[in-house]
Amino acid sequence: MTAQPLGGRELAARIRARVTELAGARRAGGRAPRLVIVTATDDEASAWYVRSLASAAGKVGIDCDVADLGPLATAGDITARLTALSQDDAVDGVMLQTPLPAGLALAEVSGAIDPAKDVDGANPLSLGRLAVGRPAYAPATAAAVVALLDEYAVDLAGARAVVVGRSAVVGKPLAHLLLDRDATVTVCHSRTRDLAAVTSTADVLVAAVGRTHLITPEHVRAGAVVVDVGTNPTPDGGLAGDVDPAVASVASALTPVPGGVGPVTTALLLQNVVD
Amino acid sequence: MTAQPLGGRELAARIRARVTELAGARRAGGRAPRLVIVTATDDEASAWYVRSLASAAGKVGIDCDVADLGPLATAGDITARLTALSQDDAVDGVMLQTPLPAGLALAEVSGAIDPAKDVDGANPLSLGRLAVGRPAYAPATAAAVVALLDEYAVDLAGARAVVVGRSAVVGKPLAHLLLDRDATVTVCHSRTRDLAAVTSTADVLVAAVGRTHLITPEHVRAGAVVVDVGTNPTPDGGLAGDVDPAVASVASALTPVPGGVGPVTTALLLQNVVD
Incomplete structure (x- = not known):
């Protein structure tokens, strides 16, 4: 099997086109x-x-x-x-x-x-509102993960989602977004025992830890959808994800790094500015 | 096996004794x-x-x-x-x-x-602060679950904790409290597929859904610690938990209903008033 690549550039371009239109209207308006x-x-x-x-x-x-x-x-x-x-x-x-x-x-x-201007969802109040289903800006990276999954029509309701990483800017808000979409959500982290045993229960696996190629084929259930949030600098000046590219032989779908979550994150951040 | 009963009345009495002392000092002070x-x-x-x-x-x-x-x-x-x-x-x-x-x-x-007076952690800002590790009052029920687990020296670091229920007042804040204690945390809910398969992965299982005896022995791994947050009214005017009492034959420890989480919740709420 070779996983379908879940690229984010097309989705990002569509979002940016919409933002350009809205920003143009605002500019024309004064x-x-x-x-x-x-x-x-x-x-x-x-x-x-x-x-x-x-x-x-x-x-x-x-x-x-x-x-x-x-x-x-x-x-x-x-x-x-x-x-x-x-x-x-x-x-x-x-x-x-x-x-x-x-x-x-x-x-x-x-x-x-001000939560009304908090376009990257950094204020704890934004996170709290998100958690209880009140209007709030989510951190753009977390929102980008869900937007990408939607773009490729990945069904989240009832799915087992595992998020590796418990940061306040990705893992935790993403857990709330996935719960809100009726996924059964598990959050793993550096203290998780037998990480592979937990991650291999996932229908949808999201890696957001910032450790190059931490997630290997042994961590992934055959046919799972894998989203790679990692953007780790490589010695040659490039970017590497948290997911070993060999995972493509096990997963049904995998976001590339670069060109996956990253461009969607930027586009959503800009969308929040005009919204 | 018959599970050890994790009663909350003694812990609650100790908390209330401390609160009485502090309240008395405040009263004496004006x-x-x-x-x-x-x-x-x-x-x-x-x-x-x-x-x-x-x-x-x-x-x-x-x-x-x-x-x-x-x-x-x-x-x-x-x-x-x-x-x-x-x-x-x-x-x-x-x-x-x-x-x-x-x-x-x-x-x-x-x-x-005001978050400074939000003794039951109801303000979304309190939840957001809790999630990011800032000082905040947690909803008393969620805090009571962790206090009871601590009372009986249940090790949470690295443990697999499964919370059944995603309410803003119990399930979600509890997930953050357990994550903060280094547990690997899964949140289940009404849309979870094959609930028993998920709950039976738990070292620590918390039921907080408000459905009488939803959790049966089939949902519980042998030796798991089970915390019952449910307080469902029974036809005869009593209270029934979310956990079937038959779970005591499988679990290593189980909180009673009534007399488990409930009294600790009340005591912690009062503690928050004097703190």
Whole structure:
């Protein structure tokens, strides 16, 4: 068997086309939609991601500013800026880029982002609302996983879904999104005993841990659908997923890295800005 | 095998003793701690529970008022009262009792409870904070399950925990509490296919669905620890759990109903008022 590749580029292009249209209408109506990305790091991978996001925003007609507070910014500096941007009527979306200065957790400061502008679902209130079925922006990566599964008509109701990774930005919100779609959901993590025994129960397996090729064919039930959220840098400057490509010999479908979840994530983030 | 009964009355008594001491100190210092329970229903079981909670509060030295808005209260009425109580310096804890008037979900109005007074963890922000590891009150029932497991030294790290029920007040917050304790957590619900196949993977099985004796010996792995959150009224005026008592022949330990999770829930709720 060779797994069907669940590419995300076409879906992302369709989402971006819709966003371009909406942003154009807003621009014609007086003001282009505006996203502000707050950064507080000198991490190079982060800077690269922010540049690519700003470029993607520009292409769909969204103005994008980067507010760089520098790696010495305090929690007070960051929350003050997030609060000001939340109150600024000329700003539609606010995103706080990680990593943050040492010792500072995203959830400690992201509460200062107005949920109505929290386009990457970073505020704990957004996660809580998501969990109880109230309107809220989900973290774009988690939303992208479900959007990709929908794109390929993967049936989630009653399916056994296993999420590897319990982060506040992917694993936990994704668990709620999958539960909301009537999947039976298991969350695994670094302390899970016999990971392969758990993951091989999955009809739908999502890897979101950030460890290159952690998921091997032994972790996957024959015919499972596998979604790879990992974007681990390789020595040659490329990207590797959390899923060993050999899994394609066992799974019925597998998202590529790059070109799977990533482009959909970016497109959904931009969609949240114009929504 | 006959399962060890994991009774909650002793633990509850110890918690109440501590609360009595703290409430007495507060009373001596000028003002007794005060809990206000907001109700908007003429449901009899709810009224019984509120009376028993008020009585329990009185016994530990907590003043408890019931604000009965009646079954015709609107969302606006309820949020206005919750907001006023949140701002009232003479009130330490605010609880909104369910059921609410027809068509109104708890999460639609519970956002009006100040998280610092949200002693039953009803505000979606409390759930979101819980999920990301920020300080927050957990719903007392979910916290009681973990407290009982701790009382009997059940090891959660690396254990496979299965929660049956995905409610915002028990199943979902409990999943986060168990994840936080390094369990591998699965959430099942009414749409789960082959429930017994999933539940029988559990080292720790928690039933929180509100269906009398749904969990039978066929659902339980030999030696599993089983926690029964169900409190279903029986025709003769008693209480029945979600777990068939015959499970005691398979499980290594089982919480009784009544006398298991219930008393610990009440004690933790009162503890949250004085904390």
